[in-house]
Amino acid sequence: MGKGYQRWFDISCTHSYFADQTCRPLSFIPTPDCRRLLQRYRLLFRAVPGGAEVYCNPEDPLKLLDGYAENQPFTFAIHCSDPALLSYTDIASPTQCLDVPGIYYFDNLASALIDNDKRLLHAPGSPFGTGKLPLRAPRFNVSSTDNSAAGASVSLHGQSDAVWQTDGPLPATVDLAGLDDGRYRLHIGDNSTQDFYLSADINAARQWGVAAIHIASDPNAKLGQSYQIQLARRECVWCYYLISRSLEDGPIAGTILTSDRRREIGEPAAAINFDSVQPSTTVNGLPAMMYKSRQRLPLYEVPDSDLSFSFRADAGRANPGAERSLPYARPAELAYPVLDDLLPDSPQELQANIYVYW
Incomplete structure (x- = not known):
């Protein structure tokens, strides 16, 4: 970084799915209009994982930023390197994750303060607002x-x-x-x-979103101001399918045991319970038992740091008391339930189908 330069403002995107909270799949790049602004005021841009930083020189002898009054915002194109991002991201409305034309838009015109130096670029708890903005030439x-x-x-x-x-x-x-x-x-x-x-840019349709920072119209803007986009992990029902040929002789009674470290670190968490779904079903021609969580459970990049699951067979069958660890739900296992399994007028929500060969 140039001598005498200090951070003027920065943008970051956090995501509770990732262990370090940094949303690395998203990258921020200045648009052509933004690059011209940066050059005009001798500002420096620096890309960081899941965000961007803009630096200014408070000791600039030309004092270019004194009385800054540009109506044009600093606009950054947001690109996504993970096509599955929205599958493990909480979406307020299912229609917001459909592959429809448009881009997600974030700005600080109505930003909410989240601490002394960070402001949200969206309404609290609603990063996607009403969905994508349509693109027009x-x-x-x-x-x-x-x-x-x-x-x-x-x-x-x-x-x-x-x-x-x-x-x-x-x-x-x-x-x-x-x-x-x-x-x-x-x-x-x-x-x-x-x-x-x-946008006149023919490549705009390839962008995931746009972040616009209005400095002149933000009364809270100051040297070192931080702006943030907060994405949350998806929570959904988990369905374990325990598959075994031994089930041909009848179902194996048992219990799914859970351990939730979130309680130990003080994060609110409801008790985790699974119900055995009857009758038994088949998977790839093999008999299987299905256990379904009573509540939605979160997806994690590193789930074993917070949750653990195992199945313990009851007495009365071979190897009673046997206990086996169960894998965690992954974004690739998300699917909509079979329509026949839904009650009339039930909302169709993604669930995690986890298949375990016993």
Whole structure:
């Protein structure tokens, strides 16, 4: 880092699935608009695992940052190296993890304070908001299903002044060429609005998301300010399938034993219980017993640091009292339950199917 430079602000993404809480699958890269801002004010960018840092020189003789009033935010494209990220991430709404066009968007316009120097780039507990923002090129057509609607306008996110407007009938062609990439709001008639992300970059569709830091409009911004995206691990029902030819002679009664170290370190945790699901089933033509957790259990990158599971057979069969450790649920084992097993009108949620050959 250059002599005299200090951290001006940083962005980090945490994820409770990972042992060190760092979301390494996500990387932050300045957009072309952001690179021009960095060069204009002699700022330095540094990529870090799961985040980014921007450095300034408080002793700059030109005092370029004095009275900084740029409306344009520092915008970072977020790229994801793990296609399975959302499978082990808590999603408030199942529709938010569908492979639909668009990008996730984060900014500090309504950031929440989480400690003395960190601010969230989203609402607490809701990093994905209402889902992805659709991507739009600088020129696109706008229409309305309401025949009485007339007129349309586009405004920059967080501002009321229109950057494009027509009072004529719809459909119409919106031309935003020359405007900076960013989040905008489309107003159709008097009632309909839609937020979208404007980008002329043909590679924007490959991005996982965007983080925008508005310095001039953030009254809390200060030297060393930290911004954070907080992702949480997915919790789901775990289903153990114990598979054995010996089950052809009848089911083996037993119990799944659990150990939860989270209680020892003070993290709130409900008792973990599994119920035997009857009747027995088959897996790949072999008889199997199914045990299903009564509550959702979390997925961990290193689960044995917190949870352990084993099955102990009851007396009355061969090798009574035998106990065997059970593997942990992994993201690759997530699947939707068979529709026939669902009650009418039950929500369809992912569950972890863990197969164990006894």
